[in-house]
Amino acid sequence: MTATATATRDGPSSTSAGHSTFGGGLNLSGTHRAPRFARPPKGPRPKPIPEPSLPSAQPAAPPGRVIHAKIEDRIPFKDSVVVIKAVAHGATYALIQVTDSAVPRKEPAPSKPRTLSPERIARKMAALKAFTKHMQHREYLNRVSAGERPSITLETAAKAMKAWNAIWVASGGLMPIPAACTGPDGEMFYSWDRGRHHLELEIIPGQSAEFFYRDRETEQLWAEDYNIGEPLSAEAIQKLQPFR
Amino acid sequence: MTKPRPGSDGEPLPAGTLVFRIGKRADPSPEALKQKKPPEILFKPSSDDEESPGKRLSIWVEELTLPDQGWAFMGCDPAKTMVACLNVDAIRAIQPPEPFDPLGAEWEQARLPDGSVNNLPGAEGHAGITGLLQGGNRKMDSKRRKALRSKLADAAEISPVPVPHNLPEEHLRVAAYFIHEKGKGSQEANWISAVRQLRRATVQAHKQQEEQVGEGKGVIAE
Secondary structure (H helix, E strand, C coil): CCCCCCCCCCCCCCCCCCCCCCCEECCCCCCCCCCCCCCCCCCCCCCCCCCCCCHHCCCCCCCCCCCCCCCEEEEEEEEEECCCEECCCCEEEEEEEEECEEEEECCCCCCCCCCCCHHHHHHHHHHHHHHHHHHHHHHHHHHHCCCCCCCCCHHHHHHHHHHHHHHHHHHHCCCCEEEEEEEECCCCEEEEEEEEEEEEEEECCCCCCEEEEEEECCCCCCEEEEECCCCCCHHHHHHHHHHC | CCCCCCCCCCEEECCCCEEEEECCCCEECCHHHHHHCCCCCHCCHHHHHHHCCCCEEEEEEECCCCCHHHHHCCCCCCCEEEEEEEEEEHCCCCCCCCCCCEEEEEECCCCCCCCCCCCCCCCHHEEEEECCCCCCCHHHHHHHHHHHHHHHHHHCCCCCCCCCCCHHHHHHHHHHHHHHHHHCCCCCHHHHHHHHHHHHHEEEEEHHHHHHHHHHHHHHHH
């Protein structure tokens, strides 16, 4: 007969052997014993029977199905190596891989720490700076088009943002953020300056916008109307080149 | 710098005179403030300028008028905060596009909104830029006028002190006290002198700060 262990608050007790440590009732000889609270038994206290450990007391798992092991452990199983991993908190594990050979699985090469070249760092920093400025510009447009007496209308602010996006895309994402300023009659002025080159975009409520270019050295002047939302003309795109 | 003597209407401003213009509802972006360059629209003559006998763009002589006084004469509009400073020599040096004439800077009698002569303290510094209304209605002339304004904007610089000024009152009190100690002028005149001194000191401090930043950048570049 296999002994089944149970643990109680009062201490271990065996129920299968037919004899209890302190409990009353019938013993194997059939004689009635006094209840435990009446009088303690005389003589030396009997040694407690060692209790089998829990895992060994549980029924054995079918081979190849459930194996108890440590997390990320590998154990030989017949002619195979069994790799196991924990799938849930507690003592439950799942088989994830059984290899036919006894050769242990190859460890993945440790990943190298990512190192960026100075050029790449510079590019990333420039992109971050451009993004920050772009967000600042958005905040500026929101600010000047809000409040009790806004300098420009929401429509002009939206048109300005649309125009800036079109310019930025047409320049291949290389055009710097414009220096912007509102006008006395609800206009928005964008300007770019680089050395001899000066470019402006005037966004006027109810009218088409206007590009203006001036070369400080050659005194060349150029102006063109621009309908915001339409693609930029080839000449306008050409005028963006010096600012990229 | 010696204080210029106010001239009569139409008389040219002395060479080297520092002048400023107060912008109308000009709200610059952080990028524009960083560049310190005003927009060309700031130098577009208003309808009042166009209707005035001299057809000049209104400016003020820095030695005679505080920007805050000029702002008060213009109606204390909270939307007018930008002050653009420039030198008369730079205005006269602007090369006009052919066939336009060069720009000029002349004294102009300050007037109140009702048209009467403005004799309030600071009004004597009123002046005007001539030549910004040349040409006709053709697109080419419009482009030339815009080029002139653009060149004026190149020559100008946004003041780090807006109108009305944002100078700490305690600093002004201290400055006015020391001016009073020297024993000249009325209390109001001392206060105006204190504002002028602190405005100039702030501009100087900004310039020095920029130079230091520029030097720092130079070291990094090397």
